Amino acid sequence: MHTMWKGSISFGLVNIPIKMHAATENKDVKLRQLHKECKSPIKYEKVCPVCDKEINNDEIVKAYEYAKNKFVVLDDEDLEALRKEQEDRAVEIVDFVKLEDIDPIYFEKSYYLSPNEGGAKAYSLLRSALKDTGKIGIAKMMIRSKEQLAVIRVYENVLVVETIHFPDEVRNVQDVPNVPEETKIGEKELETAKMLIEQLTTEFEPEKYTDEYRTALLNLIEDKKNNEETSTPTLTEKPMPDNVTNLMDALQASLDRAKKDKPKPSQPKKKTKTTLKKKKATS
Template sequence: MHTMWKGTISFGLVNIPVKMHAATENKDVKLRQLHKECQSPVKYEKMCPVCDREIKNEEIVKAYEYAKNKFVVLDEDDLKALQKEQEDKAVEIVDFVKLEEIDPIYFERSYFLSPNEGGSKAYGLLRSALEDTGKIGIAKMIIRSKEQLAVIRVYQNTLVVETIHYPDEVRSVQDVPNVPEKVETVKKELDTAKMLIDQLTTEFDPEKYKDEYRTALLELIEEKKNQDQTTTAKDKPAPDAATNLMDALQASLDRAKKEKPKPKQPAKRKTKTTTAKKKKTAT
């Protein structure tokens, strides 16, 4: 299992060197987008709308948009220094609470923790203490350059980190439209609904639930593949030297036309006829 983070978790004077591993994986079937005409994968380029050209990663800087089209540019060295400062701190458990006190809306992602070298004894100590007290730890840690609020708990004899949202990341239910304050219900209908819930109540068995859409999609893909209903993307034709030269010449010509200053118009010479007309008009 791939190690995605190494660090130290501490509570009180106990320090536990640990490794962190992703506990879940996305099983979604990823579909590519092809150009219908030639069946080639569609490219997404990073374009600058002002310079009207594709830009490379080294030409990109990070910035915060504090108002419409107004930015504070953040230097990469400053960001790295800030990140290093936070990563060097040990992950400290600051509180212990009961799991049922946290609403599931706060939970985000799960990670397994395993002891690093010399950490088995302290790892076992924390695991036993959490199991015996029925508590979970609340901690702060840096994951992928972001400070995360997290809980540390026991799952099937393994310590697990569950990242959770900060309170200001959970939207207010007051903003949800059209939620009725109170609805009068008929007692008979309510009793029937409760009876239906009782009949469908069972113990939670995660193996019981399957992603039927994903299964059907994979079966469809396999069926089409077996029936040779496949396609191969065409290679991009390489322009020959003559084409490259012609393109370069044309581009140079276009640029020269844009950059060439317009010739000044010569001043009109005054003729005897024009002078005579002006004198006649004046009189």
């Protein structure tokens, strides 16, 4: 399993060197966009609208737009120094709370933690302590140049980091439009709804839930492939201007023009008998 990040977790005087691994993966079926006419993949280019030219990555800088079309440019050196300053700090558990105290709306992404060299005993200590107390740790950490609020808990037999949103990242429910106020509901309707919930209540078994759309889409793709309903674009490269070619074209055009414009040589006059007699007389 790929290691995304290395660091340490501390609580009190206990320090645990750890490695972090992604706990989930996106299995969405990614579809490419093709030109309908020739089935060639569409290219996406970074173009400057003012200079009207394609821009390379080394010509791009980061900036914050604090007002319309007004930017503060941030150098890579500034961002790197700030990121390094935060990453050098250990992931410190600052509080312990109950898992049920955190609403699921706060949860973002899960990562597995494994002990790094020399950290097995401290790892096991924290795991056992969390299990026995039924608590989770609240910590801060840097992931991909972003400070994250996180919880550390036990999942099966592994320590897991769950990144969670900061409170100001969760939108105010008062801003949700068209939410009805408390509506009077008939007692019979409510009791029927509660009975239905009870009948459908069961133990959570994640294995029985599957992505039916993804399965159907993959089956459709496989059927089309087996039936040879496929497309292969005819990739043709645009002829690039070549100095040698241009020179030869110019030379050939010049030669053709020179031949066309060159005056025809005059035909020599035929010598007559009179002319020959004059030459003899002169001699």
